[in-house]
Structures are given as C-alpha cells and as structure tokens.
Amino acid sequence: MDDDDYWNTSETKAKAFSFDDDVLSTQEILAIGQKRSSGQTEDSVFATTITNAKRNLVSLNSLVSPKVLDLIVLAQSGKDPNNTRPLDYDSTSITLKRLILGHTCSLHVxxxxxxxxxxxxGAIVMGDGNAILAVVLFLIQTLNKKLVHELLSSRPIALNHYMSHLKSEGKINELTDLLTMLGRAPEAAMYQFEHIVKTQGNNIESLLRKLNNVLSNHFNQPGVDAHCNKMLVDYIKLLEWQKCANKSELHNKSPLACLTHCCQWHWHEGAGNMMSPLTLCQRQQITPLQYDWVVLNVHANSSKWDIVESLFTKKDWLGRTTLSSHIPIETLLCRLNDLNASKSMMATCVNKIQNNDERLRLAQKYKIHSVVIESLFKQKDRAALTNYKMTLSPQSEDYILADNTLRDPSIKWKN
Structure with missing residues (x-):
C-alpha cells in the first residue's frame, strides 16, 4: 500500500491527528499509542485504558512533563509555538503560587x-517568608549587588528576611557588608562584635585580637555611637585584666562577678594591686552603688559582719553612729534582714530615716523593737506603746524598756 492509499483508508482516518479538533483530554493523551486487541471497539480501548490508569495510579506528570504537555496543547490549538509565550511559565502570579505551594519552578524565566x-x-504582598527569601536569593544571583541593595533598602520586609537568613547561616561578613552599604554601620559593628564573642569561647588571646580589629575597623568609624565604642573599649580592658589574672574561673565573667572574686579572695590587697577590689572598680568604672552591694553580699554571706559594719556605719565627731551607704535605705534594710543582720545594725539603718511615720512603719515591719518604742515615745502615744508592750516577750530587754518608758513621770502623754 502506497502512502496516499494508507492515508485514504477509513481506519487511518479515524486515528488521524487534526489541529482543528478539540484539545485532547488527559485520558485521550494517555490512550494514544495503545494497541487495540481484536474484537475491541475504539471506545472500549479508551474505557479499558482509563480503567487501567486508575487501577495502576499512573500520574500524567510521570509520563509527560508539564512543559511538554503545554506544547502539545499549544500545537493542537493551531498556533505557532515559536511566536507564542509558553503558557503561564513567565507569569508572576503562577510563579508565586508555585513557590508558596512548594512546587518546583524556575525563576530564571x-x-x-x-x-x-x-x-x-508580589512575594512581599503574599507575606510568605520562604517565597520572599527565594526571590531575594534569585535577585542576588542575577543582579549586581548595588542594584539588589537598592531594591532591598526600600523594602524593609524583604531586607529583614534576608538579614535573618545571613545570621542563621553565619554569613556575618556578608551581613555587615550589606548593612554598611545601606548606611547602617553601627548595626554592622554590633553584629561583628556579637559574632566574635559567641564563636571564640574561652580563648582570650584570640578574642582580644579579633575585638581590637573590630574596634579599629568598625567601632572607630564615623557614625558609630560613642556609647557602643566605650562599651567595647571597657570590655577589652576587662579581658586584658582577666588575661593577667590567669584564672580560668574568671574567663568571660562580668565585671561584678570578677569584683565578687576579688572581694572574697583579695580583700586586703591595697589599691594599685591588680587583684585589689578598688583597682578593679577603677579600671572597670564600677559605680559606688554596685561596689556596696557586692561587698555587702560577699561579706555578709561569709558572716564577716565586722567588715560590713566598718563599711556601712561611721562615727561622727560627736561619737554617734551613722549610716554610710549608697544603697537606698529600704532596699538595704530588706537585704540586711534576709542576711540575718544584727538588730543593732538594723536599728542604725532605720534611724537614718528622717520621716517619723516611715521610720515607725519600717521598724514595726522588721521588728526593731527599740526603734518602735523610741518612735512612740517621741509621739507621746501612750496607748499605742501600751498595746505594743503587750506583744513583747515578758521580762525581755525590749519589754523592760517599754515598761520603764511608760512609767517615766516626766513624759507628758497625749492620751
């Protein structure tokens, strides 16, 4: 049979492919090329094919790629594939949908x-962080850095996602370069500082070397906050002190933790000695309030109350004992009570309070009986003092003091 006879047969016409026909269905495409057994009609072939496809759970995508299938459909439409854009493959909305759904797609179109x-x-409007990051990384691959930075500088959401990505990947140099190009040098400096401190561990020499480089390359640059610069300088001084101390337990400790160590083990060393508490305070600019608090806790916990009293109480030129502390009175009283300080020292602190009502309130709160009795005596409140005496242990020192005060005939009581 020659070619013309073949194409003119009715059997071949029934199977011919026509560009004017409707678009084939998925099942029809799957049925193309299936061999019909004897006795089967064309409809039964399609029915059998569909049934087998369902039974075997064959996916169309496993047989024909989406792009090839689009070209087949395009060919059936009678359009020229060379003059027509591929269906949906360069559509922004379709690309974004595939990104968000986690489907494979090429951004290079x-x-x-x-x-x-x-x-x-579009990714920013959709609000999907993974899609935003994927697009930003694509832009970095296909555009120059300056252009990418210009796009990101006007889109803070995309910028923040990219910065978080660089931080999580440990790409601190890229992060600082980005921030520097965006005019955010202070943030770049702080990221460098944080990264170095986290990654160097207990290697003080390496940490000092890298921090000095960061200080000169980032913190000493114009625009960096003076407070941040001072913070780093003080931290370098602390590390230098820790290096000289050569005690592993002090590595990467705070200034106050180092001061606690000095107060506990080097208390009697004079100013000028490297391990002296006063030398450390001066070097690290520890405030008097911080110094008093550390000294109080260190020596009180060691039951060295003689040191505590020598520091927090003074004798004036009349021989009276006065309080000398930078800690607020009520805070100091609370802490002394927690540390089981003596009542005489507590009384010295309470008597420092000028307001009579406030002094009486705190004396009653901490059961400093001598101060309560004296305060009620100054108020000439016999009824209150009588009631208070009844709360005291009979024949105790404070009970006798309250009783003798009530019996004093020279007092003119108001009630």
Missing amino acids: HRSLKSKTELLD
Whole structure:
C-alpha cells in the first residue's frame, strides 16, 4: 500500500491527528499509542485504558512533563509555538503560587528587571517568608549587588528576611557588608562584635585580637555611637585584666562577678594591686552603688559582719553612729534582714530615716523593737506603746524598756 492509499483508508482516518479538533483530554493523551486487541471497539480501548490508569495510579506528570504537555496543547490549538509565550511559565502570579505551594519552578524565566521587581513585590504582598527569601536569593544571583541593595533598602520586609537568613547561616561578613552599604554601620559593628564573642569561647588571646580589629575597623568609624565604642573599649580592658589574672574561673565573667572574686579572695590587697577590689572598680568604672552591694553580699554571706559594719556605719565627731551607704535605705534594710543582720545594725539603718511615720512603719515591719518604742515615745502615744508592750516577750530587754518608758513621770502623754 502506497502512502496516499494508507492515508485514504477509513481506519487511518479515524486515528488521524487534526489541529482543528478539540484539545485532547488527559485520558485521550494517555490512550494514544495503545494497541487495540481484536474484537475491541475504539471506545472500549479508551474505557479499558482509563480503567487501567486508575487501577495502576499512573500520574500524567510521570509520563509527560508539564512543559511538554503545554506544547502539545499549544500545537493542537493551531498556533505557532515559536511566536507564542509558553503558557503561564513567565507569569508572576503562577510563579508565586508555585513557590508558596512548594512546587518546583524556575525563576530564571523572569529575565527583565521589571519582571524581577514585580516578583519581589508580589512575594512581599503574599507575606510568605520562604517565597520572599527565594526571590531575594534569585535577585542576588542575577543582579549586581548595588542594584539588589537598592531594591532591598526600600523594602524593609524583604531586607529583614534576608538579614535573618545571613545570621542563621553565619554569613556575618556578608551581613555587615550589606548593612554598611545601606548606611547602617553601627548595626554592622554590633553584629561583628556579637559574632566574635559567641564563636571564640574561652580563648582570650584570640578574642582580644579579633575585638581590637573590630574596634579599629568598625567601632572607630564615623557614625558609630560613642556609647557602643566605650562599651567595647571597657570590655577589652576587662579581658586584658582577666588575661593577667590567669584564672580560668574568671574567663568571660562580668565585671561584678570578677569584683565578687576579688572581694572574697583579695580583700586586703591595697589599691594599685591588680587583684585589689578598688583597682578593679577603677579600671572597670564600677559605680559606688554596685561596689556596696557586692561587698555587702560577699561579706555578709561569709558572716564577716565586722567588715560590713566598718563599711556601712561611721562615727561622727560627736561619737554617734551613722549610716554610710549608697544603697537606698529600704532596699538595704530588706537585704540586711534576709542576711540575718544584727538588730543593732538594723536599728542604725532605720534611724537614718528622717520621716517619723516611715521610720515607725519600717521598724514595726522588721521588728526593731527599740526603734518602735523610741518612735512612740517621741509621739507621746501612750496607748499605742501600751498595746505594743503587750506583744513583747515578758521580762525581755525590749519589754523592760517599754515598761520603764511608760512609767517615766516626766513624759507628758497625749492620751
């Protein structure tokens, strides 16, 4: 049979492929090429094929790629594939949908700057962090850095996602370069500082070397906050002190933790000695309030109350004992009570309070009986003093003091 006879047969006509026909269905495409057994009609072939496809759970995507299938459909439509854009493959909305759904898709079909910008803005509008990051990484691959930074500088959401990505990946140099180009040098300096401190561990020499480099390359640059600069300088001084102390338990400790160590083990060393508490305070600019608090807790916990009293109480020129502390009175009283300080020392602190009512309130709160009795005596409140005496242990020193005060005939009581 020659070619003309073959194409003119009715059997061949029934199977011919026509560009004018309707678009084939998925099942029809799957049925193409199936061999019909004897006795089967064409309809039964399709029915059998569909049944087998369902039974075997064969996916169309496993047989024909989506792009090839689009070209087949395009060919059936009678259009020229060379003059027609591939269906949906360069559509921003379709790309974003595939990104968000986690489907495989190529971003490289977006070649123009306009298309890439629309893709980035679309991802931001959709609010999907993974899609935003994927687009930003695509832009970094296909555009120069300056252009990418310009796009990100006007889109803070995308910028923050990219910065978080760089931090999580440990790409601190890229992060600091980005921030520097965006005019955010202080933030770049702080990221460098944080990264170095986290990664160097207990290696003080390496940490000192890298921090000095960061100080000169980042913190000493124009625009960096003076407070941040001072913070780093003080930290370097602390590390230098810890290096000289050469005690592993002090590595990476705070200034107050180092002061606690000095108060506990080097209390009697004079000013000027490296391990002296006063030398450390001066070097690290520890405030008097911080110094008093550390000294109080260190020596009180060691039951060295003679040191505590010598520091917090003074004798004036009349021989009276007065309080000398930078700690607020009520805070000091609370802490002394927790540390089981003596009542005489507690009384010295309470008597420092000028307001009579406030002094009486705190004396009653901490059961400093001598101060309560004296305060009620000054108020000439016999009824209150009588009631208070009844709360005291009979024949105790405070009970006798209250009783003798009530019996004093020289007192003119108001009630």
